[in-house]
Structure formats: structure tokens, C-alpha cells
Ligand code: ADP
């Protein structure tokens with residue numbers, strides 16, 4: 001396609017708003033000038049898309065068989081960049097209308113704002129339907145040669161150096177479509193280098209669904225998979241696409257490909273990687289979903305499209321309803337984006353729910369890697385809480401080691417009359433099962449969820465309840481457990497002696513405990529430490545102790561003693577016979593109970609005390 005300007009050209013003034021805009025564009029030193037190419041490619045792709053649609057609906061001309069494509073010719077001697085498309089083209093009237101005026105009031109507002117601020121965010125330019133003018137960021141002169149696809153249309157030429165006026169006239173010998181020739185400014189000559197241009201295309205326009213050629217070589221080899229019918233895409237293609245887009249070495253763990261028409265038009269392709277890189281010390285993950293509008297990249301690693309707790313998800317969301325080139329700031333408070341985020345997030349969680357039913361083992365693999373993110377969501381995001389709660393998994397006293405249960409599993413086998421859901425924290429299953437907290441529940445046949453990470457306790461404390469059943473930490477005081485049918489462990493200490501013993505304990509321990517009392521729940525252990533503040537579990541306290549070493553003992557503690565345990569019974573008599581030894585033992589009972597709770601105990605004092613107790617035990621033997 002070539003063309004020469006004819007006699008009969010007219011010089012026209014730009015509309016005042018266009019002049020204003022050009023003034024800013026031409027004179028601003030803008031760092032992201034490369035976006036001009038995205039804008040021109042996006043216009044070319046739009047024109048091709050429109051032509052394709054028109055020819056499908058057979059309203060356009062026929063007979064002219066040229067491939068639908070975009071070609072870019074670079075001349076690094078003349079410093080020109082020429083971009084040609086075989087799309088709809090424009091008539092003279094359309095040229096005047098489209099490239100000489102700005103119709104939207106919203107765009108005028110944008111220009112007014114641009115003029116006001118020092119930091120000119122020209123990245124917004126496409127969003128306001130004025131992307132074409134970004135060509136003047138890099139070009140001192142722009143020539144547009146174009147011929148409309150409408151039958152009988154004449155070719156025309158539009159030329160401007162971006163200052164005040166443009167000329168328009170007829171042009172001979174043009175094929176269908178548009179050719180835009182940029183005479184590059186001196187400081188923008190990098191844009192006549194093939195490497196530079198190819199890089200920009202790969203970054204912004206890889207998935208434009210028409211071939212983009214640079215000096216004859218096609219650059220965008222990968223197709224926009226997400227707009228294809230998912231029945232026609234092979235697993236291998238998904239894997240290749242994933243690898244290409246995210247520089248991954250292996251395939252994804254999951255992929256979700258879906259389309260929606262209402263209320264928003266969405267084509268999305270989401271991936272869950274195999275590994276959680278945050279766990280490998282790579283630091284906090286950046287958002288991993290790119291936002292497209294009709295296959296044109298609007299924002300890479302878009303922050304607004306998924307909630308933060310889904311930052312491990314990679315992929316593409318394409319929505320025709322999103323304006324091109326929406327900025328990060330606009331993204332945050334756009335109602336449209338919020339609706340899109342809600343829809344995509346909801347669909348993704350539904351997908352996970354389906355996977356957890358269909359293939360629980362695979363879901364367990366997912367959970368072990370990425371469950372931490374869903375917990376983060378469950379603790380922080382009210383919008384999706386109900387969906388997230390259903391996705392949570394735990395080990396429990398009723399599960400086999402390594403096997404996971406859902407809260408629904410738990411509630412489905414709750415005992416008659418059981419009102420609450422019990423959980424207990426501990427470093428490992430072994431720790432929990434060896435400690436004193438589980439025995440009361442075991443003896444009563446109650447299932448207890450095991451939480452190994454403090455975040456679990458934060459989540460459950462935050463959720464408060466599931467299906468109207470309250471979450472209760474087994475280390476909290478004041479749990480109402482059903483009475484045991486048969487008391488075990490022999491005769492208890494008589495009431496008066498126990499009262500005296502408890503008082504004596506309290507005197508010795510002083511402020512370290514809020515209360516010392518009889519335990520109704522212990523079976524095999526002599527003592528247990530419980531929390532008066534039900535929301536503050538021991539594992540949460542551990543975290544706080546780790547952050548602040550001075551916190552000593554946190555939250556009000558209750559020490560419960562087992563009146564049937566031999567150690568407690570003997571201590572009652574030893575209290576008078578050998579007050580010194582009794583005191584050391586009482587203090588050690590308390591420290592042991594705190595150790596069982598996973599709380600930090602000052603080791604030096606404890607070791608010395610144990611030596612004293614051992615010494616006294618040995619001395620007793622010698623007599
Ligand atoms: P937007 O693309 O948001 O409408 P632009 O400033 O990028 O705003 O383009 C203005 C208009 O110019 C487009 O809407 C389109 O009608 C027309 N146009 C620009 N480039 C082309 C092209 N390559 N082929 C056909 N029409 C074009």
C-alpha cells in the first residue's frame with residue numbers, strides 16, 4: 001500500500017481541546033513514551049476486529065483478499081516507524097471526526113486535569129479515547145494514509161506536526177486499511193530499532209489476535225488462548241501458554257478457563273502454579289493476573305483484578321467492559337473493577353470447591369502449598385468469607401495423620417448435644433496428642449481440630465462460628481464439657497484439702513496466675529494451664545512473645561489441678577511435711593503446664609529448680 005498526496009489538500013484547525021492535549025503531549029518529557037505503540041496497535045487491532053465483524057455480517061466490501069494483519073516497518077536511517085493495518089480504514093469525514101476532534105466530555109475533563117498537574121500521567125491517554133495523539137510523544141510529524149473498506153471509498157491523507165493544524169486531502173493507490181507514518185523526534189530514535197520495538201510488542205501486545213510483523217517477521221506467535229472455546233484448547237496448549245506467559249519451567253497445578261456474558265463480559269484463564277514461591281523466601285508475591293480488554297493488554301500484574309490474598313494466582317482476565325488503559329489509581333476506586341473482581345474471585349473459589357470434591361488428593365496438594373493464602377482471605381475478606389470457610393482444611397483427632405478434614409466433615413459427625421467446634425494448637429500432631437489438652441475431649445469422644453500454625457487460631461477466632469457453631473479453643477477456661485459417665489483415676493482429694501492446696505498454690509505463684517482451681521476435664525495429667533480470654537489462644541501468645549520478649553506471661557491464666565492425680569494428692573500432704581520441696585514441686589508443676597501449652601518458660605531458673613528437686617529426691621533415699 002503506497003500513496004501520494006494529491007492536489008486539493010485542505011489545512012484545518014484542531015478543535016481547541018485537541019490543541020490543548022497536543023500541547024501537553026508534544027512538550028512533556030514523559031518516561032513511558034513507548035505506550036504510543038500499544039495505542040497504535042490497539043487502534044489497528046480494533047479496526048481489524050471491526051472489519052472482521054463487518055465482513056462476517058457481509059456488510060463490507062468483498063473481493064479484496066488481503067490478510068488481516070498489522071505490519072510495522074522500521075527505517076533506522078530515516079528514523080521512521082510505519083504501522084499498517086488492513087482493517088476498516090477511514091473516510092475523509094471519519095478522519096476529520098476521529099483525528100481532529102474530541103467528542104466525549106469525559107476526555108475534555110481528562111485534558112483539563114492533565115493541564116493542571118505537574119506529573120502528567122499520559123499513561124491514561126488511551127482510557128479517554130484519545131490514544132492516537134500519543135503518537136506525538138515520539139513523532140515530530142504524523143502521516144495517516146487510509147482507505148475505508150466501504151465500497152467506492154477514496155483514499156485520503158492526513159498530516160500533522162501536532163501544532164495547531166492538520167492537512168487533509170485525497171491519496172491515490174491505497175489498499176484497504178490504514179498506514180500511519182511517524183517521523184521520529186531526535187530523542188525518540190530508539191523507536192526505529194527493531195529490537196526495541198519487538199520488546200515493546202512482546203510486553204504489551206503479545207496476545208493481539210492478529211499477526212504483528214516487524215520488518216516482515218511475525219512477533220506475536222502465541223494466540224490469545226483465553227478467547228478460544230475451551231473445548232478446542234488442549235492441555236498442552238494451556239501448559240505452553242502458562243510457561244510462556246510466566247517464564248515457568250513446569251506446568252501449572254490447576255487451570256481454570258471460563259467465560260461469562262452477564263453481568264459483565266469476561267474471558268478468563270487462571271492458573272495456580274505448582275509451588276508457593278513465598279515459602280521459598282522469595283518475598284511477598286506480586287499480583288499475577290494481567291488485565292486485557294479485547295486481547296489488548298491494559299495492565300500487567302494488575303492489582304485490582306483479584307484480592308491480595310489471591311496473589312499466587314497467575315493468568316489473564318479479559319473484559320470488553322473495561323476501558324483501555326485504565327490507570328492504577330482509577331483501578332482502585334472503579335466500581336466496574338470491583339464488580340469484575342467480585343465475579344472473577346467468586347468463580348475461582350467455586351472452581352476450588354469443585355476441585356476439592358472431585359479430587360480431594362489433588363486439592364490436599366494445593367492446600368498444603370497455598371492454604372495459607374485462603375486462611376489470609378478467610379481472616380480478612382468479609383465478601384468471600386462463606387466460600388472461603390468451605391475451602392479450609394485441617395487435621396483433627398479423628399483424621400489419620402496427614403489426612404485433611406473440612407469443617408463440614410467435622411459438623412457432620414458432631415455428637416448429639418455438642419454445640420461447639422473444638423480446636424487446639426500445637427507444633428505438631430505428636431505434641432498435641434502427648435499434651436494435656438486433648439485428654440478431656442478424647443475421654444468424651446469429642447473431635448478436636450488440630451491447628452499447627454498461629455494463623456489458624458487467628459482465622460478461627462476471627463470467624464467466630466461456622467453454621468452457628470462457635471469455635472472454641474481447647475486451651476480456654478470455662479468450656480462446658482459434658483460430664484463423664486464413669487469417673488476414672490481413683491478417689492479424688494477431699495474437698496477441704498483441695499481448697500487448702502489450691503490456695504497455697506496461688507500464694508506461691510502469685511501474679512503469674514489469675515486463679516488456681518479444680519479441673520473437671522483432666523484425666524491423666526496433674527495440671528493444665530488455661531486462658532481466661534477465650535479469643536487469645538496459646539499459639540497466638542507464642543507469636544506475641546516471640547515479637548516482644550518482655551511480655552512474660554500474657555493474658556490471664558488459670559491453673560487447673562487434677563484432684564485425682566497422685567502427684568496432686570501427695571503434694572497435699574507434703575505441703576506440711578516438707579514445705580521446701582513441696583514449693584519447688586508446685587512451681588515445677590506450673591512450669592510443666594506452661595511448657596505443655598507451648599509457652600516460653602525461663603529455662604535457667606527451671607533447670608536449677610529441677611536439680612534441687614532431684615537432690616532432695618536422692619537425699620530422701622539415703623535416709
Ligand atoms: P479510541 O481508540 O479510544 O477511540 P484513539 O484516539 O486511539 O481513541 O482513536 C480515535 C479514533 O480514530 C478511533 O476510535 C478510530 O475510529 C479512529 N482510528 C484510529 N486509528 C485507526 C485505524 N488504524 N484504523 C481505523 N480507525 C482508526
Ligand code: MG
Pocket residue numbers: 039042043126129130131132
Ligand atoms: Mg485507541
